[in-house]
Amino acid sequence: MGIVDMGTPKAATKSDLEDLRDPAYLKIRDMIYQLSGIYQPEEKLYLLASRCARRMSVVKAKTPAEYLEHLTVRGNREAELRLLLNEITIGETYMFRSLPQLEALRNVILPQLIQAKNAMGFKRLHLWSAGCSTGEEPYTLAMLLLEESEKLLRGWTFDILATDLNDNSLAGAKAGIYGEYALRNTTELLRRKYFKPYDEKRLQATDQLKSLIRFDRVNLNDDAKMIFLKGVDVIFCCNVLIYFDLASKRKVVQHFYSNLLSGGYLFLGHAESLYQVDGRFHLVHFPGAIGYQRPPIGPTAGGQQ
Amino acid sequence: MNADRLEELRPRIRDLEAMPTIPTIIQPLASALMSPPEQVDLERVIELVSYDSTIAAQCLRVANSPLFGRQNTETVRSAVLALGLKRVETILLGFCLNRIVPPDKWVLDAVTFWRHSLGCALVSSKMAAAVGYPDPEKAYVAGLLHDLGILVNTLTCTQEFRKCIQAASNGQAALHQSEQEHLGFTHCQSGKILAEQWHFSADLIEVIEFHHDVVAAPAARTLVSLIHLSDLLCRLRHLGYGYYEAIGVNLAGDAAWAALGEEYPALASVDLARFTMDIDGAMDEIVATVDAVFKPQY
Numbered sequence: 001m002g003i004v005d006m007g008t009p010k011a012a013t014k015s016d017l018e019d020l021r022d023p024a025y026l027k028i029r030d031m032i033y034q035l036s037g038i039y040q041p042e043e044k045l046y047l048l049a050s051r052c053a054r055r056m057s058v059v060k061a062k063t064p065a066e067y068l069e070h071l072t073v074r075g076n077r078e079a080e081l082r083l084l085l086n087e088i089t090i091g092e093t094y095m096f097r098s099l100p101q102l103e104a105l106r107n108v109i110l111p112q113l114i115q116a117k118n119a120m121g122f123k124r125l126h127l128w129s130a131g132c133s134t135g136e137e138p139y140t141l142a143m144l145l146l147e148e149s150e151k152l153l154r155g156w157t158f159d160i161l162a163t164d165l166n167d168n169s170l171a172g173a174k175a176g177i178y179g180e181y182a183l184r185n186t187t188e189l190l191r192r193k194y195f196k197p198y199d200e201k202r203l204q205a206t207d208q209l210k211s212l213i214r215f216d217r218v219n220l221n222d223d224a225k226m227i228f229l230k231g232v233d234v235i236f237c238c239n240v241l242i243y244f245d246l247a248s249k250r251k252v253v254q255h256f257y258s259n260l261l262s263g264g265y266l267f268l269g270h271a272e273s274l275y276q277v278d279g280r281f282h283l284v285h286f287p288g289a290i291g292y293q294r295p296p297i298g299p300t301a302g303g304q305q
Numbered sequence: 306m307n308a309d310r311l312e313e314l315r316p317r318i319r320d321l322e323a324m325p326t327i328p329t330i331i332q333p334l335a336s337a338l339m340s341p342p343e344q345v346d347l348e349r350v351i352e353l354v355s356y357d358s359t360i361a362a363q364c365l366r367v368a369n370s371p372l373f374g375r376q377n378t379e380t381v382r383s384a385v386l387a388l389g390l391k392r393v394e395t396i397l398l399g400f401c402l403n404r405i406v407p408p409d410k411w412v413l414d415a416v417t418f419w420r421h422s423l424g425c426a427l428v429s430s431k432m433a434a435a436v437g438y439p440d441p442e443k444a445y446v447a448g449l450l451h452d453l454g455i456l457v458n459t460l461t462c463t464q465e466f467r468k469c470i471q472a473a474s475n476g477q478a479a480l481h482q483s484e485q486e487h488l489g490f491t492h493c494q495s496g497k498i499l500a501e502q503w504h505f506s507a508d509l510i511e512v513i514e515f516h517h518d519v520v521a522a523p524a525a526r527t528l529v530s531l532i533h534l535s536d537l538l539c540r541l542r543h544l545g546y547g548y549y550e551a552i553g554v555n556l557a558g559d560a561a562w563a564a565l566g567e568e569y570p571a572l573a574s575v576d577l578a579r580f581t582m583d584i585d586g587a588m589d590e591i592v593a594t595v596d597a598v599f600k601p602q603y
Contacts, residue, residue, distance in 0.1 A: 039579055041586025107477060107551040273578035282555045283577055285541040290578055293555070 020045050024064035028052065031071060036085055036242035037273050051087040082243065089239045093133065095140045096185035100288030101267050102144055105234065108286055109265055110152050113233055116263055125158040128232045130220060131240035135173025136182055138162035139205055142212040143194050163218035174215050176205030221248055226255040233261055239269035253278045263296035310489035317461040318498045341442060345390050353397060355381050360400050363598055364393060370597040395423065395449065396598055402456060403599060412459045412467045417547040419595045422449050424544035427591060428535035428584055435580065436569040444531055447512040451532050454496025454513060461495070462488065470546070477551035481517045493517055519561040527568045530561035542584055544591070
């Protein structure tokens with residue numbers, strides 16, 4: 001799971017700010033949005049500019065307009081876009097990174113799902129971390145669910161499917177060994193409950209935590225495998241689809257739609273959106289987060305607030 | 306609504322009129338803010354600012370804040386020019402309204418309240434522009450003043466209102482629902498009474514009364530819908546009432562969305578995810594402006 005990090009230190013200087021008036025940045029921004037769904041508001045263009053600057057020095061582009069050419073008309077434009085997206089989405093991640101999404105899951109979605117499923121006498125929850133990379137996301141979800149196991153989820157069973165395409169990432173995720181960086185947002189209490197010492201600097205997830213997660217290698221483009229994933233309540237797929245072209249993205253999102261139960265949710269990265277990808281999902285706002293809901297059966301959610 | 310409770314409140318709201326702190330310039334300011342920018346009289350605004358030394362000091366402080374590049378502005382005139390008319394008028398209006406609440410009486414703290422109000426003003430005018438609503442200025446003022454009733458409740462039933470907010474915060478619930486439960490009326494109804502006393506325009510009064518119940522708005526449903534959606538968006542982007550509201554809202558499924566879309570079909574093509582992220586970008590300025598004006602200085 002890569003994470004879009006548009007909130008890192010403001011390094012913009014006065015000259016950068018003047019540079020930002022260059023309309024080429026807006027064009028690059030809009031192009032990235034159309035191709036990947038990742039968006040930066042104008043006030044955050046300086047962050048995009050600093051990411052572009054790194055690539056510009058590599059390809060020796062002198063102006064943003066010249067770099068725009070690398071992204072649009074040069075023969076290697078697809079590769080260049082990918083490299084730029086790599087700069088924008090920082091590979092490293094940590095537990096409890098997307099707090100507003102996790103709060104929405106615990107405070108809004110779980111109560112909603114529990115109410116709906118209780119009515120059917122079906123006390124089981126399935127979460128899926130699609131593109132789980134080295135496992136920070138599924139372990140975070142596992143801790144969140146376990147913390148609710150004596151409260152909201154008393155009497156419920158739950159599990160998490162964690163998939164990735166990369167075997168090395170998956171092996172790392174299965175081992176569940178993390179250093180200070182990955183655990184920076186994890187409270188002391190949670191560390192003590194769900195981790196054990198591994199070596200001097202690292203902790204390892206306990207068997208209890210691991211037992212909630214099923215790791216598997218899945219290519220999201222693999223129709224044969226995707227068709228058989230059913231009954232999922234919530235999918236987290238952060239900054240994975242940005243690397244897909246529109247046609248494959250549409251196909252994957254259609255699969256997600258079928259993978260989800262009615263009323264289930266899909267979460268993307270926090271600067272990512274399903275722009276022109278699938279109109280069947282309902283866009284739902286939570287405090288500080290946006291999710292995509294497969295419409296529930298019966299009266300639609302929403303209404304007066 | 307509990308009609309008796311609201312009737313009890315009426316004389317107390319009338320008494321507010323007698324408060325010496327009610328600035329007489331509120332009404333002219335609200336109408337000045339609503340006129341198109343090219344028709345605003347710069348000299349009149351400078352005069353209004355100079356009229357009150359505290360307000361003049363606030364304008365200078367904001368103009369000299371990091372947000373505006375610490376310009377070393379020394380005169381009211383240059384401060385007004387540096388800030389732009391829109392910001393000056395907003396600061397003026399906010400400051401006048403702010404003054405009717407004694408510092409020790411605030412229930413929602415002033416910074417939270419003004420971040421929400423100014424946020425709603427900005428989102429309303431952005432949304433107005435996005436759908437082609439012809440009067441973004443009016444949308445801005447309506448957004449700024451939609452929660453006037455919160456000030457009324459703060460002043461007329463401070464203790465009970467404190468309990469409302471506490472209960473709403475504990476239950477992660479909407480404020481107007483908590484008010485209904487604990488007070489028997491909401492800030493919509495109490496705000497309407499003061500807005501009428503202050504002779505606000507009819508559509509502004511409707512916004513104040515119906516922004517949580519769009520379908521009940523008799524005449525200005527489009528404007529009310531616009532404000533309703535902006536209010537929700539602010540509460541969903543960390544500019545609410547300062548506590549976590551456990552809500553998940555499909556805005557496109559909201560009655561206000563349908564009402565606004567009926568009048569302005571361009572709404573259907575608004576990319577809501579992108580619009581939301583643009584709002585986030587603009588929120589930094591809201592927060593900085595409000596903090597510069599209303600945060601206590603030590």
